[in-house]
Amino acid sequence: MAIKLGIIGYGGMAHWHRESGLKNVPGFEVIGVYDVDPAKIEEARSQGMIGYSKLEDMLANPDINLCLVATPNQVHKELTIAALNAGKNVVCEKPVTLTVKDLDEMIAASERNHKLFTVHQNRRWDADYLVAKQVFDSGVLGDVFTIQSRLHGTGGIMHGWRALPECGGGMVYDWGVHFIDQICNMVPGKITDISADLHSVKNLLVDDYFMTQLKFDTGVQVMIEIGTFLLKPTPRWYLAGNAGTCQLDDFSGVKGGITKVSKLAELIPPVIVNTPAGPTRTFAPQPPETLEQLPLPSFSGGWSDFYKNVDAAIEGKEELIVKPWQVRRVLGVLEKIFESAKTGHSVKYE
Amino acid sequence: MAIKLGIIGYGGMAHWHRESGLKNVPGFEVIGVYDVDPAKIEEARSQGMIGYSKLEDMLANPDINLCLVATPNQVHKELTIAALNAGKNVVCEKPVTLTVKDLDEMIAASERNHKLFTVHQNRRWDADYLVAKQVFDSGVLGDVFTIQSRLHGTGGIMHGWRALPECGGGMVYDWGVHFIDQICNMVPGKITDISADLHSVKNLLVDDYFMTQLKFDTGVQVMIEIGTFLLKPTPRWYLAGNAGTCQLDDFSGVKGGITKVSKLAELIPPVIVNTPAGPTRTFAPQPPETLEQLPLPSFSGGWSDFYKNVDAAIEGKEELIVKPWQVRRVLGVLEKIFESAKTGHSVKYE
Structure with missing residues (x-):
């Protein structure tokens, strides 16, 4: 069963979901968009989607099997609960809502309606x-x-x-x-x-x-x-x-490395060295040959894995990750x- | 009045005081050394100082106007108090002692004997x-x-x-x-x-x-x-x-710098940029020309200033710094x- 999405709130993040987040998810389709801004509805229509000015109209569309809530945070709760009550599965943007108390109402609506509810913690x-x-x-x-x-x-x-x-x-x-x-x-x-x-x-x-x-x-x-x-x-x-240090320089996942102490270090007795910090043995500069540099491991996967899992979880084929x-x-x-x-x-x- | 020092505990740090910490202090002299280790006493004698195996003998020497306590930390208190009670001014190595309660006894001994008491917080x-x-x-x-x-x-x-x-x-x-x-x-x-x-x-x-x-x-x-x-x-x-960031790379005091945002930055409107972290405006890379790099200020002074101040404070010419x-x-x-x-x-x- 491919994802047939209804978007609630067509701002910057919703555009990102459509263009990037869902990109590699087989068979996905964005059916409709609900927004309070007529310009956004018009934009959605010009892109081949159904534009809704009333949420209940979009939620009444039986072709939609998943709603994305991508509005400002303070209305996540009411919109998520409305979609769950209409029998839709829901992906909500982060932060899911502002308090645990509000979240408990959202979780209760998911359980009551036996519908999937998850949050776009895509940075996993x-x-x-x-x-x-x-x-x-x-x-x-x-x-x-x-x-x-x-x-x-x-x-x-x-x-x-x-x-x-x-x-x-x-x-x-x-x-x-x-x-x-x-x-x-x-x-x-x-x-x-x-x-x-x-x-x-x-x-x-x-x-x-x-x-x-x-x-x-x-x-x-x-x-x-x-x-x-x-x-x-x-x-x-x-x-x-206690066996090494790892540094990752940035978001790329490829810059940085792992440093460990080589066996050689055990053979070299520590001596007191005069440094700009004064005489020190514990903080004496380590001879470079006694440090071992390891590369970072490679990685696989990316942001689309979130929606692939949502798809499979709706079908009961995988456990929901988030x-x-x-x-x-x-x-x-x-x-x-x-x-x-x-x-x-x-x-x-x- | 130049410093005439009696050293209590002739280990690594005491050697540093004699060779480096006191180096530029006019007229200083190390009169004697007390240690529990006969080899250290012998070493002191071979270097032209009086070697004492009994603390009270060194404290009875009227030529000594300042004692340095440079032993392991757990005996700082008793040795400092003994020296103060003998009418000596005292510089104690850091940490001064292990508890505030013990320190209060040391401060009381200083006040009771009207003698200077300070601690070698040389990293100022x-x-x-x-x-x-x-x-x-x-x-x-x-x-x-x-x-x-x-x-x-x-x-x-x-x-x-x-x-x-x-x-x-x-x-x-x-x-x-x-x-x-x-x-x-x-x-x-x-x-x-x-x-x-x-x-x-x-x-x-x-x-x-x-x-x-x-x-x-x-x-x-x-x-x-x-x-x-x-x-x-x-x-x-x-x-x-809220006006800039400063980084100092190491103990040298010359590596690093200050970064501020230039006036130019206000003229460039922020735009959403696609980065490896996703689309972001707040965390978009700043054009280098909108950042201003300032050098670190220069500095004067060094470790000998500690003893110069102790010398002047004993004479009543300066307020004690530490x-x-x-x-x-x-x-x-x-x-x-x-x-x-x-x-x-x-x-x-x-």
Whole structure:
């Protein structure tokens, strides 16, 4: 059964879904578009789709088997529930909604109507993440003690509704939800403690810089830092364990590498060296020949895998990958991040 | 009045004081050395100093006007108090001692005997710190929201008593005490919250990796990360404000720079760009001509300034720079770091 999509909200992301996200999904078709803006409806019609000015009309079309909710965040809930109640499966854009309480109503509507409900956490298929997760899972780093995930931009300003608190704007909801979803999908164990620091550096109404620390009961500590106004680039990923360190420079998934200590190092006794930091043995520069550089693993897959799985899950052929309970766990982290930033102290979680 | 020094504990650091720390201090002289190791006493004698096997003998020498305590940390307290009670001024190596309670006894001995007591927090004169502090103080970065201070080593193993908990070993006491002293001397305001994560990566008995976050009531957030087994180098300093970003690559104080956005950037409207991370406007690559690169400021001074100030403070000509109450504040932060790591949650401070 191929995907026959009805789009709710024909903005930038909906265009991306149609042109990129669904590109390699066999037999998909976008049947119709609902939007509050007549210009968007007209655009959809000019592209060969049915343009709807009333949501119930689109939801009454029996040819549509899946709805995409790609509106500003504050109306995800009502639109998702309306589509589920009309018997449609639903893909909702991220962040799914602004509170766990609202999400529970969406999950209940999915269960009541026996319809698939998932969220477009497509960054589980980003190249850099696929590589970082492989490195983590492979054990090449030994016991990993710190994972650092960063996005530093220079643009400063956030745009449109993403700069408005009432729409769920800000970096925690916009990009944080992705990076936390990645971590929750990569690191085993429970999150015991969350601390966070939020700033409005260039956007007065929403957070455009945040740093959060998640402590796992396995001892792994995760640091996520995202900012729109950090003018010196830093690596996308930094993972360190007791057997090696991995760095991924950017989103490409091919720049960076893994460093380990070679057997040779054990044969060279450490000596005190005078450095610009003073005399030191522990921090003496390591002879390059005692460090071993390994390439990053290669990766396969990409963003279309999200929709391929949705397609197969609707048909009962595959387990759904982005599960509502996972999305609920991530949204819970976001709530604790806001709580920690507000109180100025760390907050317990799972 | 020139410094006439009596050294208590003639190990690696005492040698450094004699050969480097005191080098440019006019008229200084090392009169005597006390050590528990006969070989060290012999060495001191062969270098023209008086070698003492009994502390009270050295403290009875009226020519000595200053004692340096450079032993393992767990005996700093008793040796410092003995020297103060004998009427000597005292420079104690860092960490001054292991608890605030013990430090209070040392401060009381100083006040009771009306003798100068200070701690060798010489990294206030490190080149990188002198530059970072100048950048922070100058306002060139605007309102600074994050300061990140890092030391990543590859050696793994800590050596001698620095690897033993009963001697106050581990990275928090060894290097953390310096980096926190630097931050306390740079960032105004009170520290409201401290969270920390400690690991024993290559040293089973003490912390050899830690990351701590200090929140200031002014909104500045500080992150300090020190590890002995992080095999990818990262910059020594990263400071970001709403008007620019500064990076210092290493301890030299000359590598790195300041980046700001040029006036030109305001004339170029942001556009959505397709990147390996997907379509983005906020994180679109900035045209290089819209970024302005400024050099780091130059610095003057160095490690000998510590002893020059001690000399002048003993004579009443200058205010003591490294004040006991400052050292007490830093040691309080260290106690909270250990508490946070133990409880797994952040801890309130000032």
